[in-house]
Amino acid sequence: MTRTATRIATATQAATVTSNSTVVTEWALRYFGPWWSATSTNADDGSQVIADVNPDKVTEIAQQVADRSGEETVYASSRMLLGRDGNGTVFASQPEDKLAYRAEPGGPLHVYGCEDVPVALAAARLAREVVRGQLLADGWSILHASAVVRDGQTVLTLGDKGAGKTTTALLLARAGWQLLANDRVFIRPDGDRLRVLPWPSAAAIGLGLLDALGWYDQVRDRVQRGEQLHPTQHQKVTDALHSGSRTPLWKESGKELKPQFFPDQLATWLDLPLATEGHAARILFPRIAPGAEPALLDEDRRVKPGDFFTVGTEDRYPDVFGLIPAGTPGTEPLLELLDELPRHTLSLGHDVKANTDFLTQGELLAPGGHGRSHQATDG
Numbered sequence: 001m002t003r004t005a006t007r008i009a010t011a012t013q014a015a016t017v018t019s020n021s022t023v024v025t026e027w028a029l030r031y032f033g034p035w036w037s038a039t040s041t042n043a044d045d046g047s048q049v050i051a052d053v054n055p056d057k058v059t060e061i062a063q064q065v066a067d068r069s070g071e072e073t074v075y076a077s078s079r080m081l082l083g084r085d086g087n088g089t090v091f092a093s094q095p096e097d098k099l100a101y102r103a104e105p106g107g108p109l110h111v112y113g114c115e116d117v118p119v120a121l122a123a124a125r126l127a128r129e130v131v132r133g134q135l136l137a138d139g140w141s142i143l144h145a146s147a148v149v150r151d152g153q154t155v156l157t158l159g160d161k162g163a164g165k166t167t168t169a170l171l172l173a174r175a176g177w178q179l180l181a182n183d184r185v186f187i188r189p190d191g192d193r194l195r196v197l198p199w200p201s202a203a204a205i206g207l208g209l210l211d212a213l214g215w216y217d218q219v220r221d222r223v224q225r226g227e228q229l230h231p232t233q234h235q236k237v238t239d240a241l242h243s244g245s246r247t248p249l250w251k252e253s254g255k256e257l258k259p260q261f262f263p264d265q266l267a268t269w270l271d272l273p274l275a276t277e278g279h280a281a282r283i284l285f286p287r288i289a290p291g292a293e294p295a296l297l298d299e300d301r302r303v304k305p306g307d308f309f310t311v312g313t314e315d316r317y318p319d320v321f322g323l324i325p326a327g328t329p330g331t332e333p334l335l336e337l338l339d340e341l342p343r344h345t346l347s348l349g350h351d352v353k354a355n356t357d358f359l360t361q362g363e364l365l366a367p368g369g370h371g372r373s374h375q376a377t378d379g
Contacts, residue, residue, distance in 0.1 A: 294358030
């Protein structure tokens with residue numbers, strides 16, 4: 001049986017995915033390549049993630065899970081059943097996705113599925129989780145922020161859900177900044193600076209925002225020609241693109257259903273330049289309100305512990321396979337360095353041109369310009 005492998009790497013950490021399906025390893029190349037380094041490599045015994053299309057293994061592990069009085073959780077928005085044996089091996093099953101996992105202490109992670117694409121999706125998540133564990137062990141933390149870069153200088157945008165993190169990053173990327181991340185970043189002290197790395201993921205951009213930014217027609221044209229966005233996208237979104245509907249779609253839970261872009265599609269479909277790292281230089285705290293004029297607000301919002309993802313607060317990717325090291329550094333040193341950066345609390349409306357002009361033409365992001373920024377010395 002021919003096996004292929006892809007090695008993904010960022011900073012000083014790396015993980016290798018091997019598979020009996022070229023779809024899986026080519027997927028990893030595409031998914032991680034734009035933001036991390038991803039290269040084809042030899043399939044050997046050093047793989048951290050082994051991802052195979054093997055329906056028999058799916059059935060076998062699902063039975064092993066069923067034979068144990070295990071636990072249940074939600075992993076990557078899908079129900080996961082878990083069981084453990086006396087040696088600490090974790091068995092897991094996601095019945096709706098027809099996926100099964102086995103993780104032995106100190107050994108590679110195995111994922112099995114019945115079809116190529118679900119296995120490729122799972123392998124990419126697991127590879128990222130392996131590297132996440134390595135980075136956390138190396139002193140990195142995960143900050144809930146979008147980020148753009150110019151000349152190595154990174155603007156971080158933070159805020160609660162719906163505050164405008166993704167909108168602000170996309171506006172700046174449209175204006176010539178490089179997009180580093182749309183939702184979360186890795187961050188670590190680097191001397192007296194803060195080094196920032198991307199968190200590779202599919203990028204969710206709502207239909208309304210896609211339309212407002214002038215991208216809807218070109219995305220719809222590609223979809224109608226048979227090109228596909230990321231498969232985690234809901235079918236209702238695909239149907240809306242085919243029909244020409246620009247009206248935002250919502251789940252009953254209140255969560256918006258959005259087009260989901262592969263990282264490389266941000267460049268090839270939307271012409272956005274991407275960055276692979278930077279150093280934090282400035283922080284924005286936007287607030288989007290319909291009809292509002294873009295303006296600086298006289299509020300001193302600061303980065304707080306709740307802006308970080310930790311083992312206790314991670315909601316989408318719980319550490320079911322024991323990849324996160326114990327005793328990771330606290331956020332206090334990061335908060336002190338972040339507090340020293342110029343920061344702005346600002347109001348944005350729904351006028352794309354006005355928002356873009358406000359973000360790019362004043363002193364807001366000018367090198368060395370603080371505008372009405374707040375810093376720790378302000379008291």
